[in-house]
Amino acid sequence: MLPFSSWEIGPIFRAMTRNKVGAVLIALQVAVTMCIIVNSVHILMERTEQMARDSGIDEANSFYLSSTGFADDFNDQVVIQTDLDAIRALPGVIDAMQINAIPISGGGWSMGLQTQPGAEFEGVGTAVYMVDDHVLNTLDLELIAGEAFQPSDIRWRERSQRDWPAEIIITRALTENLFPEQSYQDTVGKTLYINDDEPVIIKGIIDKLQAPWVGWERLENAMLSPEQTLFSSSMYFVRTEPGRLDELMPAVEQMLADSNKGRVVRGLRSMQETRERTYRRDQAMIKILTTVMITLTLVTALGIVGLASFNVNRRRKQIGTRRALGASQASVLRYFMLENFLISSIGVILGAVLTVGLNIYLVQSLGLTKLHWWLIPVGMLTLWLVGQLAVLGPARRATATSPAIATRTV
Template sequence: MLEISPIFNAMMRHKSHALLLIIQIALTLAIVANAAFIIENRLTLMNRDSGLPEAQLFKFDVFSFGKDIDLNQQMELDETMLRAIPGVIDAVTINQIPISGSGDNTIFMDRDDTPNKNNNDKNLHSKSNTPAKHVHTGVYRGDTHTLNTLGVKLIAGRNFSEDEIIYGNETQPISVAIVSKAFITTMFPELKGLEQQGVGKLIYVFRIPIKIIGIVDKLQSSQVTSSHIEQTIILPKIQTRNFYRFLIRTAANQQQAVIDKVENLMLKLYPNRVIRTPRTLTYLRDNSYADDKMMTQLLMILIVILFLITALGIVGMAVFNVNRRRKQIGTRRALGASKGNIIRYFMIENWLITNLGIVLGIALSILLSQFLMQQFSLPKLDNSYIMATMIAIWLLGIMAVYFPAKKAAQISPAIATRSI
């Protein structure tokens, strides 16, 4: 290690070259560490288990423009016909589709938190002076066939009964609901690990109490970018309007055969309507995560380019130093320096530059992470990504400088000193 001081002094005589490489290494560390963290974060989101038999599900939309139609009756006829198609496990009219990119959301509370209008003290609540818990929730509306069509697992409680379903413009308030396990643990944190005890609990929306009668293991909402995607609720309500949507679950390997029949059968049953192109849940998932997929691909390309540029920078500087120091290398060889001594010299020089770049890069990584947290609400950068990138840059530096250093070690003392 006694060689470090003279090597460092030699670097300072040509500090501009070393400084550029240090900055390049620092930027590579900062960008690659954060890019790798973002990639891992995006991949984790894209690979989340939806809890659904995605390969068996597809949806299509219907727009009825006929004036001579009873929508309630027609929707019932449509569902009956769809369930009778060979290969169909179940079908339901539903307001939104899981992981499709858009849908309904609302906020539920663990108690009625609306201030009493007859009380001037707005800080007083119906049951407690502490604020009620608010949970952002993806809202599904369906009937007794919703659970079976979705293919979700009911882990506690029961399904809706037929007399609990509210159709069309019926005005009676919804009184029961089925929720996801994640909804229970968010609304009632004390039930974490005891989610089944959530059956019978009351929740509130617009001052209306709703009793939880069932809990499903997992059901994601439509909005894949939401941090509340796992918090969902199913309400026993079928809305009557000219535009409505069907979700169909088919047997394995029967999906395309059913899709091919749907439009003709629907129009045969009632022709005065438009059937939009059926879309599989796999297609909707890919479409919803398309931006995330493109981002990960671009960041992967960026990482490769940065590593390549850094490697070329290290190689370029090493080759430049070898050519500039041919006479010095030859003199050292003539004075008894071995090939290993020459290789070690360039390796130590690269090690110094790399470490200086890494120190600066760590600071830049943290600053960049804080910026991304503030501007894009990303999680804090995990230190393991900085460490992994450091190791990658060290290994890259060793491989990049080794071959120029080995070439330098081949310089003959006679060739290097020929001009003397």
Template sequence: MEFGPIWRAMLRNKGGFLLIALQIAVTMTIMVNAIAIIQERSRNIARPSGLDEANTFTLVSVSIGEDMDNKSLIDEDLDLLRGMPGVLNATASNSMPLLQSGWSEGLTLEPGEGKSDSSSALYFADEHTADTFALNFVEGANFEPNQVEWRNHEVNDWPPFVIVSRALAEDLFPDETGSYVGKTFYIDDDNPVNIIGVVERMQAAWQGWSGLERSMLVPQRQDWNFTRYIVRTEPGYREELMPEIEDMLVKSNPDRIIQSVRSMDEVRKLAYLGDAAMIRILTFIVALLTVITGLGIVGLASFNVSRRTRQIGIRRALGATRPAIVRHFMVENLLVSVIGIGVGGILAVALNMFMVEAFALEPLAWYVIPAAMSVLLIVGQLAVAGPARKASNVTPAIATRSV
């Protein structure tokens, strides 16, 4: 190959080639960092909530009158829900994973006021909650029905038992190697609670929270005007049951409003709206950028070809075959691209370090860099192929034309 003379000729025409190299470098910088962010956001979205999301939905009941007997209403509703053919189980709670609003508590290992040792999302639960949430117990057991109490605005008592997610147990007792069941911690300064069960995974309600995997079930039912029901159906029945159940509950008691009937898919979509949008924006930017850089290379290569028409004819006259002319331009582009991606690699890492520092992003995975390099090399070669073919069609007879 004729790297030598092509390289030396390029050095005599630095400006133009440097611009393409720089353009490729900055394109690569953006591409690598965008891909790193896309990967991070995709990983976020891919985190499982712990629920049987495909077969779960949720709805809210709000009592209209202040003097409504909420306890009976909730019991009636849950009986109706659990009796519905196609429903596997149902529960009432204050919140659920992915919902974006919920209740959190600071937890301590010693009683009394002081700095929290951990914090956790809290879901009020009955003995059906674990099954409705499709939780997988790694040790211990579910609540017994007689352990579940009512909680209202008048009292702020805490029950003596909770079920925790494994992540919460590990955060509270980092040195424990055996069983977490039977361990005690304190909630609201001096209320001791015992772990009676540990589940593999149960996310908190806020996907942006650093403690996302820390949550617990508290065996209390809320005697409030506002009740959230979570319903898990047999596989394939959800879509059909959602309107039926809404209708059934609306008819069963007119003194309340049924609202926010949402499948877990919708709940998840809302929770990750920002992440999903970011992924699509960045994907679009990367695609557009690649096209622009490709077009820029096509434009400049076309110019180079038309500027060097005579030279191409001379080369042809001196014995260059058509493939040799094509190769000439491909090699030229390859050299420029290699400089571009070399500089781009450095810039990409620098920008990534800045972003990690400024926006607390995760550092990028090493393989993104060679991947982006390959993509840009291929784009460059494809972009230059057209003008190079055009160049190879220049007639050698041009060499005998007077200038």
């Protein structure tokens, strides 16, 4: 903005009072625009960070599919073991296993774990993954303490079964929730309780594994239970060598379909597709909020242009008189730029108050996080800049007003 003197502000304020409605409307428009844009940017940042969270597994090279038997002589246990042996033997497959739920997919099992037995103690919620001894290699998990599952640890679980294996592996995040005052290395071998009083021992700790529910507050609370399921349907999770995913997905599906005609093979999906489907609403929200922000900014800019153009046309004779009395083009330009800066300043100050108020409401009502403080000054500077750029065109037209117009009677 061009330099100005303090004595110029008084006449500008007096001129603004003669068209109070226009100035008030533009200031309110700036305030509402800032309130919505700053909170929208905060939501976009929060959603983008959530979508970028690491699930803990090798998503780029993993897929899964399900097998459901219907034949009278269908033997779940034999078929599952045969299928896994065949899949693991395929060139390009790193490893495979049966699993009961898929990370970040939206559906799965959960239980409460507690450090003391008894219904009076509150459990910590955790996602439950039923897996075998191939789990670390298949999901590409990092064991940071304790021991991995051995083949002898794996049991078969019937649909109606309610008890749990003697040992489990849990994530570091779950360990920190259960034992906040201890290091995760010290928790190996400790006893936890499921269903209030059933003991299980922590066999190992993995670094990270997300639950199926991406909106869950404790997303990284997960436990691995060493068991294969004898349910009506089996889900196989497969990890491939880099670059072989597209080749192996249809190959595994066709192999399973051809190997046993007494079942249905379906639900073939990559982890990348699962991530895209899971975060589809977030992606749609980002697009909608971006469109709203751009639209509001353009509408505000057009409002500023309209008000400035109106003021220039209404004050043409006044401008001509000033030019005839020796006012330079720069002083005329400075006048309109300063006038808009004052209106925008009122708007952004009011907008800062509205922004904080709306964020408090969103935090209390929708559970969003608190606004980053630096977004408010950035929003103020941005709208100041938009206002100055919007008024620049009409202000330049004002500088072209001829001093001769001061002698006209109309």
